[in-house]
Amino acid sequence: MSETDGLRIADRKHIGLAEMLKGGVIMDVTNAEQAKIAEDAGAAAVMALERVPSDIRRDGGVARMASVKKVKEIQAAVTIPVMAKARIGHFVEAQILEALGVDYIDESEVLTPADEHFHIDKFAFRIPFVCGCRDLGEALRRIGEGAALIRTKGEAGSGNIVEAVRHMRAVVAGVKRLHALGREELMTEAKTLGAPYELVRWVSAHGRLPVPNFSAGGIATPADAALMMQLGAEAVFVGSGIFKSSDPAARARAIVQATTHYKDPDVDQRVVACAVAEGEASR
Amino acid sequence: MKIGVLALQGDFALHTQALERCGAEPVLVRKPEELADLDGLVIPGGESTTVLRLMDAWNFVPAIEKFHAAGKPIFGTCAGLILLARDVSSPSQFSLGLIDVGVERNAYGRQRESFEALATATLGGTPAQIELVFIRAPRIRRIGPGVQTLVTHAGDPVMAQQGTVLVAAFHPELTADLTVHRYFCELVRSARQRTP
Numbered sequence: 001m002s003e004t005d006g007l008r009i010a011d012r013k014h015i016g017l018a019e020m021l022k023g024g025v026i027m028d029v030t031n032a033e034q035a036k037i038a039e040d041a042g043a044a045a046v047m048a049l050e051r052v053p054s055d056i057r058r059d060g061g062v063a064r065m066a067s068v069k070k071v072k073e074i075q076a077a078v079t080i081p082v083m084a085k086a087r088i089g090h091f092v093e094a095q096i097l098e099a100l101g102v103d104y105i106d107e108s109e110v111l112t113p114a115d116e117h118f119h120i121d122k123f124a125f126r127i128p129f130v131c132g133c134r135d136l137g138e139a140l141r142r143i144g145e146g147a148a149l150i151r152t153k154g155e156a157g158s159g160n161i162v163e164a165v166r167h168m169r170a171v172v173a174g175v176k177r178l179h180a181l182g183r184e185e186l187m188t189e190a191k192t193l194g195a196p197y198e199l200v201r202w203v204s205a206h207g208r209l210p211v212p213n214f215s216a217g218g219i220a221t222p223a224d225a226a227l228m229m230q231l232g233a234e235a236v237f238v239g240s241g242i243f244k245s246s247d248p249a250a251r252a253r254a255i256v257q258a259t260t261h262y263k264d265p266d267v268d269q270r271v272v273a274c275a276v277a278e279g280e281a282s283r
Numbered sequence: 284m285k286i287g288v289l290a291l292q293g294d295f296a297l298h299t300q301a302l303e304r305c306g307a308e309p310v311l312v313r314k315p316e317e318l319a320d321l322d323g324l325v326i327p328g329g330e331s332t333t334v335l336r337l338m339d340a341w342n343f344v345p346a347i348e349k350f351h352a353a354g355k356p357i358f359g360t361c362a363g364l365i366l367l368a369r370d371v372s373s374p375s376q377f378s379l380g381l382i383d384v385g386v387e388r389n390a391y392g393r394q395r396e397s398f399e400a401l402a403t404a405t406l407g408g409t410p411a412q413i414e415l416v417f418i419r420a421p422r423i424r425r426i427g428p429g430v431q432t433l434v435t436h437a438g439d440p441v442m443a444q445q446g447t448v449l450v451a452a453f454h455p456e457l458t459a460d461l462t463v464h465r466y467f468c469e470l471v472r473s474a475r476q477r478t479p
Contacts (some may be wrong), residue, residue, distance in 0.1 A: 013397045016418050016457045019294040020328045020361070042336035044292055044329070079374065079388060080330050081419065103394035103419070127395050234296075253336075260291050260337055261313060 007198050009210050010148035014128030017081065017103065018149040018212040021045055021235050025225065025256050026214075028052050028239040031070070032077035034248070041252035045081040045103070047237065048074040053110050053157030054240035063111040065093040071100050083130070089115025091124070098127050104149070105129045107142075110156045110239075122146030132216065134167045136174025140195035140203070143211055150209060152233070154217015157240050161224045164217045165231065171213060172232045179207035222258030229262035286471060287312040287321040291337040293329020293362060297456040301464040307471070315346035323356040323471035326363030328418070328454055331388070334362055335377060344379065351381050356447040356474050358467045364450040365421050372424070382448040383427025384440075390422030404434045404442070406466040413462050415441060415453040423452060447474055 009015070024044025029035040035046050048066045056063045065086050066074075075082050081103035086093035088107055093114070097105050107120055109132050122129040123146040131142035132153035139150045152171070154164030174193075178200060181189060186204055190197040202210055215228035216237035225236045238255055245251040257272070286302050288295045290311040302309040302325070312318060324347070326334075338344060351357060359367040368386045371378045376388075391397070400415045415436055423440045426432055434442035434451070442451040442463070449470060455463035 012457060013399060013416055013418055014394070016294075016416055016454060017394055017397065019297060019457065020330070020418060022294060022296065022329075023290065023292040024330065024333055039332055040336075042292075042333045044333045080332060081394065098395065101393045101395050256333070256336070257340065 014148035015211050024235045025259050026237045032073045035074045035077045037249050039078045042256035048084045052240045057157040087111040087114040089118050091120045107131050135170040137193035137195045140199045144196040151214040151216040156217045158218050159220040161218045168231045178204040222254045225255050226258045226262040285321045286323040288325045292333045293327040295327045298325045298327045301456050305464050305468045307468050315343050318350050322475050326359040328361035331362040331365040356470045358449040360451045382445045384423050385425030386421045387424050388421050391420050402434050402436050414458045416457045417453050420452045
Protein backbone atom coordinates (compact mmCIF):
# COMPACT_ATOMS: atom_id res chain seq x y z
CA MET A 1 0.00 0.00 0.00
CA SER A 2 1.27 3.48 -0.82
CA GLU A 3 0.28 7.07 -1.59
CA THR A 4 -1.63 9.38 0.72
CA ASP A 5 -5.20 10.73 1.06
CA GLY A 6 -6.44 7.43 2.47
CA LEU A 7 -5.97 5.96 -0.97
CA ARG A 8 -5.16 2.28 -1.08
CA ILE A 9 -3.20 1.24 -4.15
CA ALA A 10 -0.41 -1.23 -4.96
CA ASP A 11 2.99 -1.08 -3.21
CA ARG A 12 5.46 1.57 -4.33
CA LYS A 13 8.07 -1.07 -5.19
CA HIS A 14 5.54 -2.82 -7.48
CA ILE A 15 4.45 0.37 -9.24
CA GLY A 16 8.20 1.12 -9.33
CA LEU A 17 8.93 -2.00 -11.40
CA ALA A 18 6.37 -0.77 -13.95
CA GLU A 19 8.21 2.59 -13.94
CA MET A 20 11.41 0.70 -14.83
CA LEU A 21 9.66 -0.89 -17.84
CA LYS A 22 8.67 2.46 -19.33
CA GLY A 23 9.78 3.17 -22.88
CA GLY A 24 10.19 -0.57 -23.33
CA VAL A 25 8.63 -3.49 -25.17
CA ILE A 26 7.22 -6.52 -23.36
CA MET A 27 7.18 -9.51 -25.70
CA ASP A 28 5.01 -12.65 -25.64
CA VAL A 29 7.14 -15.80 -25.72
CA THR A 30 6.23 -19.49 -25.61
CA ASN A 31 9.62 -21.10 -24.96
CA ALA A 32 13.21 -20.48 -23.83
CA GLU A 33 14.50 -19.95 -27.36
CA GLN A 34 11.98 -17.18 -28.06
CA ALA A 35 12.69 -15.61 -24.67
CA LYS A 36 16.40 -15.42 -25.53
CA ILE A 37 15.66 -13.87 -28.95
CA ALA A 38 13.42 -11.30 -27.24
CA GLU A 39 16.06 -10.41 -24.64
CA ASP A 40 18.81 -10.14 -27.27
CA ALA A 41 16.59 -7.85 -29.34
CA GLY A 42 16.18 -5.50 -26.36
CA ALA A 43 12.86 -6.54 -24.79
CA ALA A 44 12.36 -4.91 -21.36
CA ALA A 45 10.47 -8.02 -20.16
CA VAL A 46 8.90 -11.18 -21.55
CA MET A 47 5.43 -12.63 -21.06
CA ALA A 48 5.45 -16.41 -20.67
CA LEU A 49 2.50 -18.17 -22.21
CA GLU A 50 1.52 -21.54 -23.64
CA ARG A 51 0.24 -20.22 -26.99
CA VAL A 52 0.43 -16.74 -28.53
CA PRO A 53 -2.94 -14.94 -28.78
CA SER A 54 -3.37 -15.49 -32.56
CA ASP A 55 -3.13 -19.26 -31.97
CA ILE A 56 -5.59 -19.04 -29.09
CA ARG A 57 -8.03 -17.21 -31.41
CA ARG A 58 -7.54 -19.79 -34.18
CA ASP A 59 -7.61 -22.94 -32.06
CA GLY A 60 -10.35 -22.00 -29.60
CA GLY A 61 -10.79 -24.21 -26.54
CA VAL A 62 -9.83 -23.21 -23.01
CA ALA A 63 -6.72 -21.06 -22.64
CA ARG A 64 -5.03 -21.36 -19.22
CA MET A 65 -1.95 -20.17 -17.35
CA ALA A 66 1.34 -21.42 -18.86
CA SER A 67 2.60 -24.71 -17.44
CA VAL A 68 5.03 -24.69 -14.50
CA LYS A 69 7.63 -26.32 -16.75
CA LYS A 70 7.25 -23.57 -19.35
CA VAL A 71 7.48 -20.74 -16.81
CA LYS A 72 10.62 -22.25 -15.23
CA GLU A 73 12.21 -22.85 -18.63
CA ILE A 74 11.68 -19.20 -19.60
CA GLN A 75 12.84 -17.87 -16.21
CA ALA A 76 16.06 -19.85 -16.57
CA ALA A 77 16.71 -18.49 -20.06
CA VAL A 78 16.72 -14.72 -19.38
CA THR A 79 17.72 -12.10 -16.79
CA ILE A 80 14.99 -9.56 -17.67
CA PRO A 81 11.66 -9.67 -15.78
CA VAL A 82 9.37 -12.59 -16.62
CA MET A 83 5.63 -11.99 -16.56
CA ALA A 84 2.93 -14.66 -16.91
CA LYS A 85 -0.81 -14.61 -17.49
CA ALA A 86 -3.45 -15.91 -15.10
CA ARG A 87 -7.13 -16.26 -16.01
CA ILE A 88 -9.41 -13.47 -14.81
CA GLY A 89 -10.57 -14.33 -11.29
CA HIS A 90 -8.37 -17.44 -11.07
CA PHE A 91 -6.57 -16.64 -7.84
CA VAL A 92 -5.10 -20.12 -7.56
CA GLU A 93 -3.28 -19.74 -10.88
CA ALA A 94 -2.01 -16.44 -9.44
CA GLN A 95 -0.87 -18.21 -6.24
CA ILE A 96 1.09 -20.70 -8.33
CA LEU A 97 2.71 -17.95 -10.39
CA GLU A 98 3.61 -16.13 -7.17
CA ALA A 99 5.24 -19.28 -5.77
CA LEU A 100 7.20 -19.64 -9.03
CA GLY A 101 8.51 -16.12 -8.51
CA VAL A 102 7.30 -14.53 -11.75
CA ASP A 103 7.89 -10.77 -11.66
CA TYR A 104 4.42 -9.63 -12.79
CA ILE A 105 1.08 -11.42 -13.21
CA ASP A 106 -1.12 -10.36 -16.12
CA GLU A 107 -4.73 -11.06 -15.09
CA SER A 108 -5.65 -11.42 -18.69
CA GLU A 109 -8.74 -11.47 -20.88
CA VAL A 110 -6.60 -13.22 -23.50
CA LEU A 111 -7.05 -16.42 -21.50
CA THR A 112 -10.49 -17.93 -20.88
CA PRO A 113 -12.04 -16.17 -17.86
CA ALA A 114 -12.37 -18.31 -14.73
CA ASP A 115 -14.89 -16.00 -13.02
CA GLU A 116 -17.53 -13.98 -14.84
CA HIS A 117 -18.14 -11.58 -11.95
CA PHE A 118 -15.04 -11.09 -9.87
CA HIS A 119 -11.41 -10.27 -10.46
CA ILE A 120 -8.55 -11.39 -8.21
CA ASP A 121 -7.95 -9.50 -4.93
CA LYS A 122 -4.50 -8.35 -5.96
CA PHE A 123 -3.60 -6.92 -2.54
CA ALA A 124 -3.38 -10.50 -1.26
CA PHE A 125 -0.17 -11.11 -3.25
CA ARG A 126 3.50 -10.27 -2.79
CA ILE A 127 4.01 -9.77 -6.52
CA PRO A 128 2.42 -7.12 -8.75
CA PHE A 129 -0.40 -7.42 -11.27
CA VAL A 130 -1.12 -5.78 -14.60
CA CYS A 131 -4.74 -5.68 -15.81
CA GLY A 132 -6.41 -4.70 -19.08
CA CYS A 133 -9.02 -1.99 -19.50
CA ARG A 134 -11.22 -0.48 -22.19
CA ASP A 135 -11.95 2.83 -20.46
CA LEU A 136 -11.19 4.87 -17.37
CA GLY A 137 -13.86 3.27 -15.17
CA GLU A 138 -12.46 -0.20 -15.82
CA ALA A 139 -8.89 1.05 -15.24
CA LEU A 140 -9.85 2.53 -11.85
CA ARG A 141 -11.73 -0.61 -10.76
CA ARG A 142 -8.62 -2.70 -11.44
CA ILE A 143 -6.35 -0.18 -9.69
CA GLY A 144 -8.82 -0.24 -6.79
CA GLU A 145 -8.35 -4.02 -6.61
CA GLY A 146 -4.57 -3.56 -6.41
CA ALA A 147 -3.29 -3.57 -10.00
CA ALA A 148 0.14 -1.86 -10.11
CA LEU A 149 0.00 -1.33 -13.87
CA ILE A 150 -2.79 -0.81 -16.40
CA ARG A 151 -2.77 -1.66 -20.11
CA THR A 152 -5.31 -1.34 -22.89
CA LYS A 153 -7.13 -4.57 -23.75
CA GLY A 154 -7.08 -3.96 -27.48
CA GLU A 155 -7.81 -7.03 -29.60
CA ALA A 156 -5.03 -9.52 -28.90
CA GLY A 157 -3.87 -11.75 -31.76
CA SER A 158 -5.74 -9.75 -34.42
CA GLY A 159 -2.88 -7.63 -35.75
CA ASN A 160 -5.50 -4.86 -35.79
CA ILE A 161 -4.65 -1.77 -33.76
CA VAL A 162 -8.12 -0.17 -33.77
CA GLU A 163 -9.31 -1.49 -30.40
CA ALA A 164 -6.07 -0.55 -28.63
CA VAL A 165 -6.40 2.97 -30.05
CA ARG A 166 -10.04 3.16 -28.93
CA HIS A 167 -9.15 2.03 -25.41
CA MET A 168 -6.12 4.32 -25.04
CA ARG A 169 -8.07 7.33 -26.30
CA ALA A 170 -10.92 6.51 -23.90
CA VAL A 171 -8.57 6.35 -20.89
CA VAL A 172 -6.63 9.49 -21.81
CA ALA A 173 -9.80 11.46 -22.56
CA GLY A 174 -11.38 10.19 -19.35
CA VAL A 175 -8.43 11.40 -17.28
CA LYS A 176 -8.50 14.84 -18.95
CA ARG A 177 -12.23 15.11 -18.30
CA LEU A 178 -11.87 14.23 -14.61
CA HIS A 179 -9.07 16.75 -14.25
CA ALA A 180 -11.42 19.48 -15.48
CA LEU A 181 -14.34 18.60 -13.20
CA GLY A 182 -15.19 20.43 -9.99
CA ARG A 183 -15.06 18.65 -6.66
CA GLU A 184 -18.86 18.67 -6.31
CA GLU A 185 -19.17 16.71 -9.56
CA LEU A 186 -16.92 13.84 -8.54
CA MET A 187 -19.31 11.63 -6.57
CA THR A 188 -21.78 11.48 -9.46
CA GLU A 189 -18.88 10.92 -11.82
CA ALA A 190 -17.66 8.01 -9.68
CA LYS A 191 -21.14 6.50 -9.87
CA THR A 192 -21.29 6.95 -13.65
CA LEU A 193 -17.81 5.47 -14.15
CA GLY A 194 -18.45 2.65 -11.70
CA ALA A 195 -15.13 3.55 -10.09
CA PRO A 196 -14.00 4.05 -6.47
CA TYR A 197 -14.63 7.63 -5.31
CA GLU A 198 -11.17 8.06 -3.70
CA LEU A 199 -9.46 7.11 -6.97
CA VAL A 200 -11.73 9.43 -8.95
CA ARG A 201 -10.72 12.26 -6.61
CA TRP A 202 -7.03 11.40 -6.88
CA VAL A 203 -7.10 11.32 -10.69
CA SER A 204 -9.09 14.57 -10.77
CA ALA A 205 -6.52 16.27 -8.53
CA HIS A 206 -3.39 14.94 -10.29
CA GLY A 207 -4.52 14.72 -13.92
CA ARG A 208 -3.04 11.24 -14.38
CA LEU A 209 -3.50 7.64 -13.28
CA PRO A 210 -1.72 6.67 -10.03
CA VAL A 211 -0.02 3.74 -11.85
CA PRO A 212 1.69 3.54 -15.27
CA ASN A 213 -0.45 3.11 -18.38
CA PHE A 214 0.80 0.76 -21.12
CA SER A 215 -0.76 -0.52 -24.33
CA ALA A 216 -1.50 -4.06 -25.55
CA GLY A 217 -3.73 -5.91 -27.97
CA GLY A 218 -3.08 -5.75 -31.72
CA ILE A 219 0.33 -4.02 -31.89
CA ALA A 220 2.04 -5.72 -34.85
CA THR A 221 4.43 -3.24 -36.48
CA PRO A 222 6.99 -0.59 -35.41
CA ALA A 223 4.52 2.06 -36.58
CA ASP A 224 1.79 0.57 -34.35
CA ALA A 225 4.11 0.72 -31.34
CA ALA A 226 5.05 4.36 -31.99
CA LEU A 227 1.36 5.23 -32.58
CA MET A 228 0.39 3.92 -29.16
CA MET A 229 3.32 5.75 -27.54
CA GLN A 230 2.28 9.03 -29.18
CA LEU A 231 -1.29 8.47 -27.98
CA GLY A 232 -0.04 8.30 -24.39
CA ALA A 233 1.11 4.72 -23.76
CA GLU A 234 4.25 4.58 -21.61
CA ALA A 235 5.37 1.16 -22.94
CA VAL A 236 3.91 -1.53 -25.19
CA PHE A 237 3.14 -5.24 -25.05
CA VAL A 238 3.61 -7.08 -28.34
CA GLY A 239 2.20 -10.58 -28.78
CA SER A 240 1.77 -12.48 -32.01
CA GLY A 241 3.33 -9.61 -34.00
CA ILE A 242 6.86 -10.82 -33.32
CA PHE A 243 7.03 -14.61 -33.30
CA LYS A 244 4.44 -15.03 -36.07
CA SER A 245 6.60 -12.90 -38.39
CA SER A 246 9.16 -14.44 -40.77
CA ASP A 247 12.19 -12.91 -38.98
CA PRO A 248 11.27 -12.47 -35.30
CA ALA A 249 14.68 -11.05 -34.24
CA ALA A 250 14.56 -8.30 -36.89
CA ARG A 251 10.90 -7.51 -36.15
CA ALA A 252 11.61 -7.39 -32.41
CA ARG A 253 14.62 -5.04 -32.81
CA ALA A 254 12.62 -2.76 -35.11
CA ILE A 255 9.75 -2.49 -32.62
CA VAL A 256 12.18 -1.77 -29.75
CA GLN A 257 13.78 1.05 -31.78
CA ALA A 258 10.42 2.51 -32.80
CA THR A 259 9.20 2.47 -29.19
CA THR A 260 12.26 4.33 -27.86
CA HIS A 261 12.29 6.86 -30.71
CA TYR A 262 8.53 7.36 -30.94
CA LYS A 263 8.59 11.16 -30.95
CA ASP A 264 8.47 13.49 -33.93
CA PRO A 265 12.15 14.50 -34.16
CA ASP A 266 13.08 10.84 -34.46
CA VAL A 267 10.87 10.02 -37.44
CA ASP A 268 13.90 8.88 -39.52
CA GLN A 269 14.47 6.13 -37.04
CA ARG A 270 10.89 4.97 -37.43
CA VAL A 271 11.26 4.86 -41.22
CA VAL A 272 14.29 2.61 -40.79
CA ALA A 273 12.39 0.41 -38.33
CA CYS A 274 9.46 0.05 -40.76
CA ALA A 275 11.84 -0.78 -43.61
CA VAL A 276 13.44 -3.50 -41.50
CA ALA A 277 10.05 -5.00 -40.73
CA GLU A 278 8.98 -4.82 -44.41
CA GLY A 279 12.24 -6.31 -45.68
CA GLU A 280 11.70 -9.20 -43.38
CA ALA A 281 8.10 -9.61 -44.57
CA SER A 282 9.00 -9.63 -48.27
CA ARG A 283 11.66 -12.30 -47.90
CA MET B 284 22.44 24.07 -15.23
CA LYS B 285 21.37 21.44 -17.78
CA ILE B 286 21.34 17.81 -16.69
CA GLY B 287 20.65 15.09 -19.23
CA VAL B 288 18.57 12.02 -18.43
CA LEU B 289 19.30 9.05 -20.68
CA ALA B 290 15.81 8.26 -22.03
CA LEU B 291 16.40 5.11 -24.07
CA GLN B 292 14.33 2.97 -21.68
CA GLY B 293 13.48 3.03 -17.97
CA ASP B 294 12.21 5.46 -15.35
CA PHE B 295 13.68 8.59 -16.92
CA ALA B 296 10.43 10.52 -16.33
CA LEU B 297 10.76 10.32 -12.53
CA HIS B 298 14.41 11.47 -12.59
CA THR B 299 13.34 14.39 -14.76
CA GLN B 300 10.75 15.44 -12.18
CA ALA B 301 13.22 15.11 -9.29
CA LEU B 302 15.85 17.22 -11.10
CA GLU B 303 13.26 19.87 -11.92
CA ARG B 304 12.28 20.04 -8.25
CA CYS B 305 15.96 20.59 -7.41
CA GLY B 306 15.99 23.63 -9.71
CA ALA B 307 18.03 22.03 -12.51
CA GLU B 308 16.98 21.96 -16.15
CA PRO B 309 16.54 18.31 -17.15
CA VAL B 310 16.97 17.30 -20.81
CA LEU B 311 15.87 13.92 -22.20
CA VAL B 312 18.73 12.29 -24.14
CA ARG B 313 17.95 9.75 -26.89
CA LYS B 314 20.90 10.39 -29.23
CA PRO B 315 24.63 10.90 -28.46
CA GLU B 316 24.78 14.38 -30.01
CA GLU B 317 22.23 15.53 -27.43
CA LEU B 318 24.97 15.24 -24.76
CA ALA B 319 26.81 18.19 -26.29
CA ASP B 320 25.85 21.13 -24.09
CA LEU B 321 24.93 19.29 -20.89
CA ASP B 322 26.60 19.73 -17.49
CA GLY B 323 25.73 16.31 -16.08
CA LEU B 324 23.99 13.05 -16.97
CA VAL B 325 21.67 10.65 -15.15
CA ILE B 326 21.50 7.03 -16.29
CA PRO B 327 18.19 5.85 -14.81
CA GLY B 328 16.87 2.49 -13.72
CA GLY B 329 15.40 0.18 -16.34
CA GLU B 330 16.62 -3.03 -17.91
CA SER B 331 20.39 -2.85 -18.39
CA THR B 332 20.34 -5.36 -21.28
CA THR B 333 17.71 -3.29 -23.11
CA VAL B 334 19.58 -0.02 -22.54
CA LEU B 335 22.84 -1.65 -23.71
CA ARG B 336 21.24 -2.76 -26.99
CA LEU B 337 19.90 0.74 -27.60
CA MET B 338 23.22 2.35 -26.62
CA ASP B 339 24.98 0.07 -29.14
CA ALA B 340 22.54 0.92 -31.90
CA TRP B 341 23.31 4.62 -31.49
CA ASN B 342 27.02 4.38 -30.67
CA PHE B 343 26.53 5.96 -27.24
CA VAL B 344 29.59 4.41 -25.56
CA PRO B 345 32.31 6.71 -26.98
CA ALA B 346 30.04 9.73 -26.40
CA ILE B 347 29.57 8.92 -22.71
CA GLU B 348 33.31 8.19 -22.31
CA LYS B 349 34.07 11.59 -23.80
CA PHE B 350 31.48 13.22 -21.52
CA HIS B 351 33.16 11.62 -18.50
CA ALA B 352 36.66 12.57 -19.69
CA ALA B 353 35.51 16.20 -19.89
CA GLY B 354 34.95 16.08 -16.11
CA LYS B 355 31.16 16.11 -16.30
CA PRO B 356 29.37 14.21 -13.49
CA ILE B 357 27.32 11.07 -14.17
CA PHE B 358 24.81 9.50 -11.77
CA GLY B 359 23.57 5.93 -12.33
CA THR B 360 20.76 4.27 -10.39
CA CYS B 361 20.13 0.51 -10.47
CA ALA B 362 20.56 -0.35 -14.19
CA GLY B 363 22.63 2.85 -14.41
CA LEU B 364 24.95 1.49 -11.71
CA ILE B 365 25.31 -1.75 -13.69
CA LEU B 366 26.18 0.18 -16.86
CA LEU B 367 28.79 2.36 -15.08
CA ALA B 368 30.51 -0.38 -13.03
CA ARG B 369 34.00 -1.74 -13.76
CA ASP B 370 32.79 -5.35 -13.74
CA VAL B 371 29.38 -7.04 -13.85
CA SER B 372 28.48 -10.59 -12.87
CA SER B 373 25.50 -12.99 -13.08
CA PRO B 374 25.82 -12.93 -15.97
CA SER B 375 28.84 -10.86 -17.00
CA GLN B 376 28.08 -8.22 -19.60
CA PHE B 377 29.70 -5.15 -21.17
CA SER B 378 29.84 -2.04 -18.99
CA LEU B 379 31.36 1.43 -19.26
CA GLY B 380 33.76 0.85 -16.34
CA LEU B 381 33.72 4.48 -15.17
CA ILE B 382 33.62 3.57 -11.45
CA ASP B 383 35.82 0.90 -9.86
CA VAL B 384 33.12 -1.32 -8.35
CA GLY B 385 31.99 -4.86 -9.06
CA VAL B 386 28.24 -5.51 -9.18
CA GLU B 387 26.13 -8.62 -9.22
CA ARG B 388 22.88 -8.29 -11.20
CA ASN B 389 19.50 -9.21 -9.65
CA ALA B 390 21.44 -10.19 -6.52
CA TYR B 391 18.53 -9.87 -4.10
CA GLY B 392 16.23 -12.06 -6.21
CA ARG B 393 13.16 -11.52 -8.32
CA GLN B 394 10.38 -8.97 -7.84
CA ARG B 395 8.95 -10.97 -4.90
CA GLU B 396 12.20 -10.14 -3.05
CA SER B 397 12.16 -6.41 -3.89
CA PHE B 398 12.03 -4.35 -0.69
CA GLU B 399 12.13 -0.98 1.02
CA ALA B 400 14.41 0.10 3.86
CA LEU B 401 15.67 3.18 5.69
CA ALA B 402 19.27 4.33 6.00
CA THR B 403 21.17 7.26 7.43
CA ALA B 404 23.09 9.17 4.82
CA THR B 405 25.54 12.00 5.26
CA LEU B 406 25.59 13.62 1.87
CA GLY B 407 27.61 16.79 2.16
CA GLY B 408 25.74 18.06 5.20
CA THR B 409 24.11 16.76 8.35
CA PRO B 410 23.12 13.09 8.62
CA ALA B 411 19.60 12.48 7.33
CA GLN B 412 17.37 9.46 7.10
CA ILE B 413 16.57 8.47 3.53
CA GLU B 414 14.17 5.89 2.09
CA LEU B 415 15.71 3.15 -0.02
CA VAL B 416 13.55 1.36 -2.60
CA PHE B 417 15.25 -1.71 -4.07
CA ILE B 418 13.68 -3.25 -7.19
CA ARG B 419 15.30 -6.43 -8.55
CA ALA B 420 18.36 -4.57 -7.43
CA PRO B 421 22.04 -5.16 -8.18
CA ARG B 422 24.44 -5.61 -5.25
CA ILE B 423 27.82 -3.89 -5.04
CA ARG B 424 30.18 -6.81 -4.31
CA ARG B 425 33.50 -5.02 -4.60
CA ILE B 426 34.57 -1.44 -3.90
CA GLY B 427 37.85 -0.31 -5.49
CA PRO B 428 40.50 1.66 -3.51
CA GLY B 429 39.54 5.01 -5.06
CA VAL B 430 35.84 4.61 -4.36
CA GLN B 431 34.04 6.17 -1.41
CA THR B 432 31.01 4.40 0.08
CA LEU B 433 28.29 6.96 0.86
CA VAL B 434 25.37 4.82 2.06
CA THR B 435 25.23 1.25 3.35
CA HIS B 436 22.37 -1.14 3.99
CA ALA B 437 22.76 -4.38 5.98
CA GLY B 438 26.52 -4.17 5.58
CA ASP B 439 26.43 -3.67 1.79
CA PRO B 440 27.48 -0.45 0.11
CA VAL B 441 24.37 0.81 -1.75
CA MET B 442 25.59 4.23 -2.84
CA ALA B 443 29.15 5.10 -3.85
CA GLN B 444 31.22 7.74 -5.58
CA GLN B 445 34.52 7.95 -7.42
CA GLY B 446 35.40 11.47 -8.52
CA THR B 447 32.53 12.70 -10.70
CA VAL B 448 30.77 9.33 -10.93
CA LEU B 449 27.95 8.60 -8.49
CA VAL B 450 26.04 5.30 -8.28
CA ALA B 451 23.12 3.93 -6.25
CA ALA B 452 21.62 0.43 -6.14
CA PHE B 453 18.29 1.89 -4.97
CA HIS B 454 15.81 4.35 -6.51
CA PRO B 455 15.76 7.82 -4.90
CA GLU B 456 13.56 8.99 -7.82
CA LEU B 457 10.69 6.82 -6.54
CA THR B 458 10.51 8.77 -3.28
CA ALA B 459 9.54 12.38 -2.59
CA ASP B 460 12.88 12.95 -0.80
CA LEU B 461 15.34 15.04 -2.85
CA THR B 462 18.46 14.46 -0.68
CA VAL B 463 20.24 12.28 -3.24
CA HIS B 464 19.32 14.35 -6.29
CA ARG B 465 20.38 17.55 -4.49
CA TYR B 466 23.74 15.93 -3.76
CA PHE B 467 24.19 15.09 -7.45
CA CYS B 468 23.12 18.59 -8.52
CA GLU B 469 25.76 19.98 -6.14
CA LEU B 470 28.35 17.70 -7.76
CA VAL B 471 27.35 19.04 -11.17
CA ARG B 472 27.47 22.64 -9.93
CA SER B 473 30.98 22.34 -8.50
CA ALA B 474 32.27 20.47 -11.59
CA ARG B 475 30.91 23.28 -13.71
CA GLN B 476 32.78 25.86 -11.65
CA ARG B 477 36.03 23.93 -12.07
CA THR B 478 35.85 23.85 -15.89
CA PRO B 479 35.88 27.22 -17.66
